[in-house]
Amino acid sequence: MTPLPTGSATHPGTDIAAPRLAKKKFLHDAAEHVRDTGHRAFVRKALGGYYTTRDAQKARYRDYEQARDAASLAKWSAVNRLDELLPRFAENFTANGGQVHWARDAAEAREIVLGLLRGARAKAVIKSKCMTSEEIHLNQAMEADGYGVVESDLGEFIQQLRGEPPYHFVFPCMHVRRDEISDLFQKHLGSPPTSEPEELTMIARRHMRRLYVEADVGITGANFLVAETGQISITENEGNARLTAGLPRVHIAIAGIEKVVDRLDDLAVLLPMLATAGTGQPLTCYNTLYSGPRRAGECDGPEEMHVVLLDNRRTEILADPEQRDSLHCIRCGACLNVCPIFKNVGGFTYGTTYQGPIGSVITPHLRGLADWNHLSGASSLCGACTDACPVRIDIHHHLLHNRRNAARTAPGRFERLGHRLFVAAASRPWLFAAGGWWFRKSLGLLKALRPPLLKAWLATRDLPPAPPHSFRSQWRRR
Amino acid sequence: MSSTRMGDARETILARVREALRLPAPPPHLQSPALDPAPTGSLPVLPLEAARPWLPDGGDSPEESRRILGENLARLKAELHHVADAAAAAAFLADLARGRNWKRVATHGHPLVATAAATLACDTERVDAGPFDKDALEACDAGVTSCEVLVAQTGSVLVSSATCGGRALSVLPHVHVVVATADQVVPTLGDALHAVRERHAGRLPSMLSFITGPSRTGDIERILVLGAHGPKELIVLLVG
Numbered sequence: 279m280t281p282l283p284t285g286s287a288t289h290p291g292t293d294i295a296a297p298r299l300a301k302k303k304f305l306h307d308a309a310e311h312v313r314d315t316g317h318r319a320f321v322r323k324a325l326g327g328y329y330t331t332r333d334a335q336k337a338r339y340r341d342y343e344q345a346r347d348a349a350s351l352a353k354w355s356a357v358n359r360l361d362e363l364l365p366r367f368a369e370n371f372t373a374n375g376g377q378v379h380w381a382r383d384a385a386e387a388r389e390i391v392l393g394l395l396r397g398a399r400a401k402a403v404i405k406s407k408c409m410t411s412e413e414i415h416l417n418q419a420m421e422a423d424g425y426g427v428v429e430s431d432l433g434e435f436i437q438q439l440r441g442e443p444p445y446h447f448v449f450p451c452m453h454v455r456r457d458e459i460s461d462l463f464q465k466h467l468g469s470p471p472t473s474e475p476e477e478l479t480m481i482a483r484r485h486m487r488r489l490y491v492e493a494d495v496g497i498t499g500a501n502f503l504v505a506e507t508g509q510i511s512i513t514e515n516e517g518n519a520r521l522t523a524g525l526p527r528v529h530i531a532i533a534g535i536e537k538v539v540d541r542l543d544d545l546a547v548l549l550p551m552l553a554t555a556g557t558g559q560p561l562t563c564y565n566t567l568y569s570g571p572r573r574a575g576e577c578d579g580p581e582e583m584h585v586v587l588l589d590n591r592r593t594e595i596l597a598d599p600e601q602r603d604s605l606h607c608i609r610c611g612a613c614l615n616v617c618p619i620f621k622n623v624g625g626f627t628y629g630t631t632y633q634g635p636i637g638s639v640i641t642p643h644l645r646g647l648a649d650w651n652h653l654s655g656a657s658s659l660c661g662a663c664t665d666a667c668p669v670r671i672d673i674h675h676h677l678l679h680n681r682r683n684a685a686r687t688a689p690g691r692f693e694r695l696g697h698r699l700f701v702a703a704a705s706r707p708w709l710f711a712a713g714g715w716w717f718r719k720s721l722g723l724l725k726a727l728r729p730p731l732l733k734a735w736l737a738t739r740d741l742p743p744a745p746p747h748s749f750r751s752q753w754r755r756r
Numbered sequence: 757m758s759s760t761r762m763g764d765a766r767e768t769i770l771a772r773v774r775e776a777l778r779l780p781a782p783p784p785h786l787q788s789p790a791l792d793p794a795p796t797g798s799l800p801v802l803p804l805e806a807a808r809p810w811l812p813d814g815g816d817s818p819e820e821s822r823r824i825l826g827e828n829l830a831r832l833k834a835e836l837h838h839v840a841d842a843a844a845a846a847a848f849l850a851d852l853a854r855g856r857n858w859k860r861v862a863t864h865g866h867p868l869v870a871t872a873a874a875t876l877a878c879d880t881e882r883v884d885a886g887p888f889d890k891d892a893l894e895a896c897d898a899g900v901t902s903c904e905v906l907v908a909q910t911g912s913v914l915v916s917s918a919t920c921g922g923r924a925l926s927v928l929p930h931v932h933v934v935v936a937t938a939d940q941v942v943p944t945l946g947d948a949l950h951a952v953r954e955r956h957a958g959r960l961p962s963m964l965s966f967i968t969g970p971s972r973t974g975d976i977e978r979i980l981v982l983g984a985h986g987p988k989e990l991i992v993l994l995v996g
Contacts, residue, residue: 324978341810347786348807354784355801361774368766374962380765432984433975449978456976475976479984486985490928491890507960517927517971517986524923524963525890535769542953543804546946549966550811550910560812560828561910561945563972564927564986566965573962577864577884577922589769597776603784670785 300629301652307627308656317453321621324452328615331558338560349551350670352544353606356505360596363505363538364587370508374570376583384414387588391416391497391530392423394584398528400425400495406512406519407431408499409447409609410532410588413631413644416497427497428489430518432482439466445625447632448556448611453624486518496522500533500585501608502548506541508569510585513552515563523568529580531568534588536596536605542567548608555668556610595643601676604639606669613663613673619656628653635663639676647684654680692731711750718744804946814909814943821908821943822994828911832969833982834990838938842871845935845993849900850875852933852991858897864921866902868935872993873900883925890924899929899987903936904964905951906992909944912968913992916952918961926967932987938996 311317336342356363368378379394381387387410395403403425405411417438420427429438433450437443439462444450451459459478463469469481498519502511510531512519523529539548545565553559572579595605614620614634625633630641630653638653654677657663663673685693703709721744728736790806815821829836839845849872853861860879863869873880881888881896893899901921904914913934915926926932942948945966952964971986982988 327978338812339810340813344788344790344810345807347784347788347791348802348810350784350786351791351802354781358777358781361770361777364770364773380769382765382768386765430985431975432973436975449975451975452978454976459976475979476981478976479973479981483983483985487894490985491894509960509964515971516973516984518984520923520927520965521985524927535773540801542949543946546804546944546949547807547811549945557974559968560832561912561966561968563968563970564965565912565968566963567960568963569960570962572923573918573959576917576962577888579917579923579962587769589772593769593772593776596773597779599779599781602781606784672785 298649300649303629304627304652304656307629308623311624311627312622317624318622320455321453321624324449325615325621328558332554332612333558335554335558335560339554342554345547345551346668346670348547349608349668350606352539352547353608353669354603356539356544357536357596357602357605359540360535360538363540364535367503367505367508367538368587370505371503371510371570371585372508374508375573376508376570376585379584379586381586381588381590383590384588387414387532387586387590388416388419390586391532392419394528394530395420395423395425395495398495398582400528402489402493403427403495403497404489404493404522404526405429405434405497406499406514406522407434407450408497408532409444409631410499410534411497412443413590414532414588416532428486428493430486430490430516430522431514432479432516432518435482435486436462439463442626443631445633446611446614447609447634447637448614490521490525493522493526495528495530496524496526496580497530497532498522500531500537501552502545503533503538503585504542504545504567505538507567509542509567510569511545511549512566512568513549513562513564514566515557515559517564520564520566523566524579527581529568529571529583530586531584532586532588534590534592536592536607551668552608552610555612555666591644595640598643600679601639601643603669603671604636604643604673604676606671607636607640608669609636610668612666612668616662616666618658618660618662623656628656635673635677636671639671639673639680642680642684647680648688651680651684654678654684711748714748714750718746718748808944808946811944812909814907814947816943818939818941821941822938825906825908825911825941828908829969829990829992832911832990834911834969834992836992836994838994840996842868842995845872845995846875848993849873849933849935850877853878853898856897856931860892860896862893862896862899862921862925862929864901864925866919866921868902868937868995869900869921872935883921890928893924893928896929898931898933899925900933900935901926903934903940904955905948906934906936906941906994907943907945907948907966908941910966910968912945912948912966913990914948914952915965915967916956916961917963918956923963926965927971927986930983930987931989931991932967932970933991933993935993935995938994941994 436451500510642650970990973984
């Protein structure tokens, strides 16, 4: 059996050494990907079933639109009272016997988790799906410290073996064909080749069983933190998070601070909405609330439970009232599934932990607008993302807001020059007329010359023929 | 990590949060006239009861709830069997074990479960009679548990670590059998949460898990496969 690849050096999607290259890489990868029609067809086909099951489940709501209102309101009132709810969660979780850790940034979060692993004298670590751990590059840090770590979610496990980050934050390996998975398992697990998804799943299942039993520490994410009761809620389909939080001696959960909700009752709305928007299920297979370590009288469960609360610039989004609602995100992935850009450029092109429309909104906040503003252009502004969002985040308008903010802080040179020329011409009628005449005459020349500024535009489009007379002269003649 | 640095981080984050929230956010774009912020000037904190008529139906009578539960479990590819009484549940389970050639079945001390497992011909493993061996539990063909409630609206089984055999029993063995009484069926998720809070007033179990069908994954080409890491089969025996 080949040892697991570390995955760190080959994480193309999440770690770009020089962020200035992010835009260049995006444009390059997008162009490459768009040409790969086979891959695009594969991804579209994989998403085909999603629309059908989601619509069937939406129809079972007696009023889906009003249920969206309820979900939106629950998140709105939590995010806007984070100052009150975060300490309340921490207090109640501590009273339940858990320990809360606060991390200002990724480095601090990694340090906390590594400290807990040292304290627990951990030998084997099992993980269930946790996007915040991707965000802070936890696996690389653990491996650098010599801890073996295995991703237990099937999709994440496949991505770990491939040395790739998740392609989609809900469907991590939706871009991988079954024969590639068969080859991968053959190489790393020594399993016989097969083209049956069922058999491939069973190979991973058998491989993982021992690891759950042997692991000392289980690391999970959290979908919601319930302030009222001090519980964390984890949503999953496979049962791997249940095993990760149930069998090892220590359970560590890492969660963004925006995951807090006020009341336990809020979950009666949010859990079904998350499942319906995310995968078209009535409820995801396992929705589990953990309030702390094993209690007296319970027959199993961890001796210690820790929650790491991660800021990592979420408070910067919070400080922007206009885009604060992007913290309502429950990471269902619906906006990716409906996005024409995502379906055409693919998950890796974004180069971010959180792909798709919501990733394009929050990444410039989390990692700097100057380097990531190009993602605001990764949208046709069709609004499909906003329509799909179960908590009514105004996603496509936020992409516009980011474009506006970027133009304010660093307006483009050509844009500025263009506006100045226009102002000069528009305020002098004779110059405006002369400019119009010159432009009508030279349009043909422009088409023939294909200057670099217009090259990309002209590659797939034609300029219309110039009208023989200006609008003003036509008007005068009427 | 020293405790002072820890405290610093907490204070820094909470100070950032307070500072950020000094500017109020515009109200969310809602479509429901019932939630119009204009009349009151502020948004209501929505009681769960208000959202109930919008969510999927859980039934208005016990009969209807049981019918909806049955439909949902069928859609989820879980099995539901009605049995007349505890003795019939025991006979059903014994038949199942014989038919499947189960060697070892894991159980816990709940009266319903104990009665149902009493006539099993194969070995049984109690998880709540002193520390149990994880490997032995993993090797069991099936786990039999009680539940807190069954939720009609979503077809879910709510188990807890306090009364349903802990954390691993309902997820580690390959088949999960749930024994419940017909009066444990509640209409909605909200009702289920209400029921556990009533039952465990002030001291919720360390784990509460809504199980909605057998374990599943769609990670390979989005094709549904049952039994990813948890049970491949979920069998509900409804007594009475």
